[in-house]
């Protein structure tokens with residue numbers, strides 16, 4: 001075992017079940033551990049490192065910004081945050097942006113904005129929020145409460161009041177749950193941690209109409225599925241349903257911590273000075289990094305690459321499904337794909353790692369594929385060949 005792991009075990013709090021490798025450097029879609037072993041990375045820091053590693057423009061722009069200044073209080077205007085905001089707003093249905101530092105904070109901001117809006121427009125009791133079962137929205141107290149999975153809530157009660165949960169893609173159940181105190185409905189257009197489950201377009205359209213009728217804030221949590229993952233800049237564009245509010249993080253700055261909540265004007269107006277804040281929100285480095293990511297997605301052919309390679313990877317996974325009875329289903333869009341097996345995937349992921357492929361689970365039985373958005377066909381072939389070999393090994397050894 002690496003000396004680093006021994007040292008890490010002594011000082012890092014025990015909240016993560018970690019793989020026994022220490023990742024030290026990367027290039028493109030490849031990573032190397034502290035012992036020099038090379039890995040093909042289909043994890044990308046959990047859908048974060050959109051441009052992979054060692055992108056020269058990314059490094060140059062961030063370094064140039066660092067030489068000017070790294071941070072100032074958002075009590076002053078900051079150029080990179082304005083420029084990144086302009087790009088996001090010009091390419092979306094939203095009018096205003098609030099910056100923070102993570103996905104949970106972006107969802108938290110959406111919760112606060114929705115409550116302020118509900119109270120302002122419908123009266124003080126209008127503060128209840130409906131979310132989906134099997135959803136994931138983060139690890140703060142409000143966002144574990146918003147998360148529709150009890151395993152993340154266990155041991156942390158009392159939770160926040162005012163949240164209820166309905167079956168994903170079940171419009172009738174949602175309609176029943178809505179009342180005059182409902183200020184917001186929060187939905188991941190593609191549930192990520194819950195196992196790569198896309199929403200049905202018809203469901204999202206019905207929810208949009210309901211929110212219009214009752215003046216409820218429709219929030220899409222695109223922390224995982226946004227910023228090019230699906231082949232569209234925003235996942236809502238793929239489903240052709242516009243939310244009022246969106247939460248973003250992960251890929252937005254390609255690996256520098258950032259979060260953002262965007263809203264249409266009528267909802268954004270509910271926030272007044274002093275209502276919400278974040279010391280690092282709109283940070284120069286994070287927003288400069290975000291500008292590079294957005295420019296490359298929109299003008300550098302990366303969105304097209306996601307569509308093309310996503311289709312290719314999905315076809316390859318469907319071929320695997322035809323070959324192995326243990327594979328139940330292939331789901332997802334773009335480079336956010338899931339392979340549901342009828343067995344736990346933990347051992348498969350570990351053996352892939354030993355053979356030089358990093359992949360992720362999403363729940364017990366789903367293998368998740370969220371590689372850097374710059375991945376090419378040869379790299380997909382290489383990854384799928386390793387996975388195919390490991391599945392074959394499983395089939396032979398366990399008779400699956």
Ligand SMILES: Cc1ncc(COP(=O)(O)O)c(C=O)c1O
Pocket residue numbers: 102103104105107136137138139188192193221222223224225249250
């Ligand atoms: C949909 C969604 N929302 C929120 C979060 C929380 O993001 P963070 O870990 O940056 O707080 C995640 C993280 O996986 C996510 O997938």
